[in-house]
Amino acid sequence: MLERFLVPEQARVFVQPESMLQATIEIFExxxxxxxxxxxxxxxxxxxxxxxxxxxxxxxxxxxYVQMYGDQEINPTPNVRITRETDVTANLDGDxxxxxxxxxxxxxxxxxxxxxxxxxxxTVHNSRHIGMLAYHSMMPLEHDMIGVTxxxxxxxxxxxxxxxxxxxxxxxxAWAAPARNEVPFVFDIATTQVAGNKLRLAERIGAxxxxxxxxxxxxxxxxxxxxxxxDYMMLPFGGTREQGSHKGYGFAAMAEIMAPILSGMGPxxxxxxxxxxxMGHYVQAIKIDGFIDPEQFKDDxxxxxxxxxxxxxxxxHDRVVYAGLPxxxxxxxxxxxxxxxHREVIEWFESVKAEFGLGFELV
Amino acid sequence: MLERFLVPEQARVFVQPESMLQATIEIFExxxxxxxxxxxxxxxxxxxxxxxxxxxxxxxxxxxYVQMYGDQEINPTPNVRITRETDVTANLDGDxxxxxxxxxxxxxxxxxxxxxxxxxxxTVHNSRHIGMLAYHSMMPLEHDMIGVTxxxxxxxxxxxxxxxxxxxxxxxxAWAAPARNEVPFVFDIATTQVAGNKLRLAERIGAxxxxxxxxxxxxxxxxxxxxxxxDYMMLPFGGTREQGSHKGYGFAAMAEIMAPILSGMGPxxxxxxxxxxxMGHYVQAIKIDGFIDPEQFKDDxxxxxxxxxxxxxxxxHDRVVYAGLPxxxxxxxxxxxxxxxHREVIEWFESVKAEFGLGFELV
Numbered sequence: 001m002l003e004r005f006l007v008p009e010q011a012r013v014f015v016q017p018e019s020m021l022q023a024t025i026e027i028f029e030x031x032x033x034x035x036x037x038x039x040x041x042x043x044x045x046x047x048x049x050x051x052x053x054x055x056x057x058x059x060x061x062x063x064x065y066v067q068m069y070g071d072q073e074i075n076p077t078p079n080v081r082i083t084r085e086t087d088v089t090a091n092l093d094g095d096x097x098x099x100x101x102x103x104x105x106x107x108x109x110x111x112x113x114x115x116x117x118x119x120x121x122x123t124v125h126n127s128r129h130i131g132m133l134a135y136h137s138m139m140p141l142e143h144d145m146i147g148v149t150x151x152x153x154x155x156x157x158x159x160x161x162x163x164x165x166x167x168x169x170x171x172x173x174a175w176a177a178p179a180r181n182e183v184p185f186v187f188d189i190a191t192t193q194v195a196g197n198k199l200r201l202a203e204r205i206g207a208x209x210x211x212x213x214x215x216x217x218x219x220x221x222x223x224x225x226x227x228x229x230x231d232y233m234m235l236p237f238g239g240t241r242e243q244g245s246h247k248g249y250g251f252a253a254m255a256e257i258m259a260p261i262l263s264g265m266g267p268x269x270x271x272x273x274x275x276x277x278x279m280g281h282y283v284q285a286i287k288i289d290g291f292i293d294p295e296q297f298k299d300d301x302x303x304x305x306x307x308x309x310x311x312x313x314x315x316x317h318d319r320v321v322y323a324g325l326p327x328x329x330x331x332x333x334x335x336x337x338x339x340x341x342h343r344e345v346i347e348w349f350e351s352v353k354a355e356f357g358l359g360f361e362l363v
Numbered sequence: 364m365l366e367r368f369l370v371p372e373q374a375r376v377f378v379q380p381e382s383m384l385q386a387t388i389e390i391f392e393x394x395x396x397x398x399x400x401x402x403x404x405x406x407x408x409x410x411x412x413x414x415x416x417x418x419x420x421x422x423x424x425x426x427x428y429v430q431m432y433g434d435q436e437i438n439p440t441p442n443v444r445i446t447r448e449t450d451v452t453a454n455l456d457g458d459x460x461x462x463x464x465x466x467x468x469x470x471x472x473x474x475x476x477x478x479x480x481x482x483x484x485x486t487v488h489n490s491r492h493i494g495m496l497a498y499h500s501m502m503p504l505e506h507d508m509i510g511v512t513x514x515x516x517x518x519x520x521x522x523x524x525x526x527x528x529x530x531x532x533x534x535x536x537a538w539a540a541p542a543r544n545e546v547p548f549v550f551d552i553a554t555t556q557v558a559g560n561k562l563r564l565a566e567r568i569g570a571x572x573x574x575x576x577x578x579x580x581x582x583x584x585x586x587x588x589x590x591x592x593x594d595y596m597m598l599p600f601g602g603t604r605e606q607g608s609h610k611g612y613g614f615a616a617m618a619e620i621m622a623p624i625l626s627g628m629g630p631x632x633x634x635x636x637x638x639x640x641x642m643g644h645y646v647q648a649i650k651i652d653g654f655i656d657p658e659q660f661k662d663d664x665x666x667x668x669x670x671x672x673x674x675x676x677x678x679x680h681d682r683v684v685y686a687g688l689p690x691x692x693x694x695x696x697x698x699x700x701x702x703x704x705h706r707e708v709i710e711w712f713e714s715v716k717a718e719f720g721l722g723f724e725l726v
Binding site for chain 2: 084086087088089090091117118119121123146159160161162163164165167175177185187189193210212215218219220237238239242243244246247248249250251253254256257258261262263264266267269270286287288290291292296297300301303304307308311312313314315316317319320321322323
């Protein structure tokens with residue numbers, strides 16, 4: 001992440017991953033999830049926090065999930081069922097369950113189909129937020145498979161190139177591919193210039209927006225560096241047409257097509273404004289052995305990733321990284337030192353603990 | 364395309380598509396291709412010119428192909444064979460044949476597998492340039508399928524974020540999805556800021572580069588608007604890290620993984636500098652019926668694409684378009700008015716006609 005998104009040093013409280021995992025499990029169980037689903041949901045959020053991707057960890061979305069459970073906008077005990085299935089594809093009804101624990105079941109199906117036939121893809125409709133996409137895309141790695149995830153729906157935040165109204169959510173994509181000795185390639189991005197949760201994080205820490213990160217309410221890109229205004233829309237990555245915003249717009253549209261539309265929900269901009277976060281998802285597992293020997297693939301991945309890591313850096317930079325490398329390094333650091341949360345996040349956990357009468361100890 | 368990439372009015376020569384198709388077929392046959400392969404190769408190039416994507420039509424690459432055939436760097440009669448196959452995947456040895464006519468065979472296989480099982484994906488190794496990716500991704504449309512294409516290899520042109528050396532080609536992706544009454548969504552992009560062929564086109568017509576389109580030889584983004592310098596590298600889309608170049612870099616790396624690496628060729632930066640354009644490819648066909656009723660899908664696509672087309676435009680813009688719409692409109696115009704080529708391109712055709720003793724008449 002860019003420096004500006006880090007929690008400022010004076011506001012940091014370090015928490016051991018196990019303590020935060022336990023706290024998060026207790027909260028999800030209090031929301032009505034089964035012990036198994038709560039453990040899985042918490043693992044998805046903590047994997048995000050461990051990887052230094054706190055925009056998608058417990059800091060931002062957990063409080064939204066809690067509100068949604070309280071307002072009956074998420075079903076804590078969904079009856080996930082198959083609505084269509086072929087050898088290598090399936091569509092699941094998520095029964096308004098939280099994507100954090102519903103989507104791993106879809107990816108497990110995709111992996112099973114890929115194991116048998118070479119490839120598998122599963123869509124999920126009628127679901128909710130899935131957290132960090134990388135979690136789901138990384139599931140196939142241990143099976144010598146490549147993983148793909150995308151999701152889209154509502155609420156809307158992104159204005160298409162040259163438009164003056166929001167037509168998409170942040171419509172992210174994540175791809176993961178295994179290597180042998182190098183840490184795996186794990187690429188997880190919003191198709192907006194900046195992830196929505198990162199904007200909320202920036203707001204909390206008072207970080208300014210770069211030019212062309214967001215547009216004004218008429219759709220014109222804001223070209224000055226400034227704090228987040230009250231009203232704005234998110235631009236597709238690229239920002240302006242000259243800098244390729246049609247590419248971000250195109251990948252956003254493909255997420256819309258592969259997730260809510262292919263799962264039968266229709267486009268996000270026609271969904272009702274309530275409940276919050278109505279999402280469709282798409283996951284795919286690709287068995288490397290269906291194309292070449294996985295051992296050769298992993299050797300070649302080491303050549304690719306090692307070559308990138310050892311590429312000559314540009315002036316002002318001390319090294320070249322690839323997607324997944326800094327995140328894997330951060331996991332090692334945070335497992336030892338704990339995860340740095342903003343003091344305000346810890347205060348929220350303490351208030352929930354008191355309100356729900358829970359037993360966890362964060363620090 | 365941006366205005367600056369259009370052929371200047373005073374240099375335009377309009378040619379009927381049928382005349383240019385015939386000329387191109389004759390040239391490919393003279394290069395040793397079979398009548399069938401020549402017709403297919405020419406169709407791929409002319410589809411590009413008709414769609415207003417002249418960067419990938421006959422203007423730029425045809426002369427390179429002719430040189431490569433002359434230098435025995437492309438096999439005009441490749442024996443394309445399957446090296447690995449499962450229910451839904453396959454890997455093909457392209458036998459150094461031109462991707463223009465080799466890749467449609469791979470996509471046909473993917474479509475056949477998708478028809479039977481719900482999805483199909485085929486990699487091709489040991490192949491050459493495939494022209495406009497959209498051609499291949501559009502093949503599944505008439506079968507009510509979604510198409511995906513990516514390709515990568517050598518020559519290198521792209522410098523990864525914060526690096527000082529070229530590590531990738533332009534590593535493009537194309538996705539296509541059918542609709543009912545709206546023209547299909549067809550999204551075809553380089554993961555560089557600008558397609559390599561567009562830079563050559565800009566050079567021919569003297570168009571300036573935007574800031575952050577290219578880097579200097581040390582990898583630092585060139586932030587002034589200026590003509591193409593002699594030595595430069597192409598930046599990933601996004602341009603600078605602050606504007607999200609790590610997203611272009613990530614999609615470039617995924618193209619590298621899905622095409623040359625998954626097909627068994629290893630990374631492009633380890634390939635020999637000769638012959639020119641050593642490429643691996645990846646195509647995928649996704650049968651909509653494996654997830655939902657294709658009729659519902661096409662209705663929902665009309666809602667999505669119609670909604671985008673009718674979205675309120677931003678100040679200074681008279682409409683919102685989606686990927687594939689301007690291209691489909693251009694086809695209608697060019698079928699009537701002919702295709703505008705740069706005078707210099709016509710001169711090249713006339714010189715080849717004389718050199719090879721061919722019979723075509725362009726104007």
